[in-house]
Amino acid sequence: MSKRIIIAIDGHASTGKSTLARTLAQKLNYVYIDSGAMYRAVTLYAVKNNFDAEQIIDHLDEISISFDVSGQIFLNKENVSDEIRGMHISERVSEFAAIAPIRQKMIQIQQGYGKDKGVVMDGRDIGTAVFPQAELKLFMSASPEIRAQRRFEELKSSQNVSYEEVLQNILERDDKDSSRKTNPLRQAKDAIVIDNSNRSKENLLQYALELVEKTLN
Ligand code: DC
Numbered sequence: 714m715s716k717r718i719i720i721a722i723d724g725h726a727s728t729g730k731s732t733l734a735r736t737l738a739q740k741l742n743y744v745y746i747d748s749g750a751m752y753r754a755v756t757l758y759a760v761k762n763n764f765d766a767e768q769i770i771d772h773l774d775e776i777s778i779s780f781d782v783s784g785q786i787f788l789n790k791e792n793v794s795d796e797i798r799g800m801h802i803s804e805r806v807s808e809f810a811a812i813a814p815i816r817q818k819m820i821q822i823q824q825g826y827g828k829d830k831g832v833v834m835d836g837r838d839i840g841t842a843v844f845p846q847a848e849l850k851l852f853m854s855a856s857p858e859i860r861a862q863r864r865f866e867e868l869k870s871s872q873n874v875s876y877e878e879v880l881q882n883i884l885e886r887d888d889k890d891s892s893r894k895t896n897p898l899r900q901a902k903d904a905i906v907i908d909n910s911n912r913s914k915e916n917l918l919q920y921a922l923e924l925v926e927k928t929l930n
Pocket residue numbers: 726727748749750752753806807810811835836837838839886890
């Protein structure tokens with residue numbers, strides 16, 4: 714079997730990380746893990762149970778998170794893939810993602826997925842804290858306006874939300890995710906930076922596949 718590697722894709726909110734990670738994993742026949750979905754699932758559990766950032770720490774043992782082969786996420790065996798995308802979760806997730814015991818638990822699960830390599834994982838701290846030894850690290854950026862426009866297009870049919878609200882949420886999350894104490898959003902020193910402001914999905918995937926090819930050779 715050909716060599717299998719770990720691919721870490723980090724970057725700011727809504728830069729196209731998940732789309733790239735998912736399509737890359739499909740092409741390579743790798744496992745795809747959306748680590749942001751895991752923080753969103755914990756946030757959903759807290760919101761549903763009215764736990765604040767302090768209280769949730771005592772309830773982490775009640776939370777189990779898993780993915781199926783198509784990348785759907787399950788919170789205590791319930792498929793929450795759609796529910797975690799709501800603005801009520803986006804507005805709270807950075808608060809819960811800043812809590813050290815939550816991060817410890819998520820990182821442990823994430824590292825488990827990397828044991829056999831052949832994984833593409835996207836998030837904020839994958840190349841720095843989860844898999845500092847990843848063979849290929851990408852760091853995605855794009856202008857806030859372009860990111861907000863793309864996210865707004867995705868959300869507008871299912872949610873009552875304006876472009877301005879989406880932009881505001883993206884900027885706030887970037888700020889909180891970058892300034893938290895535990896494993897803040899940082900570019901790994903050995904990451905390849907990709908500006909995704911003007912690339913098509915196909916062009917981006919092609920470029921990433923070339924980088925994988927180079928890494929493998
Ligand atoms: O990728 P996303 O926008 O769905 O992630 C939701 C939030 O989860 C994001 O605002 C920050 C947090 N997150 C994190 O702290 N660490 C990760 N590895 C992934 C996401």
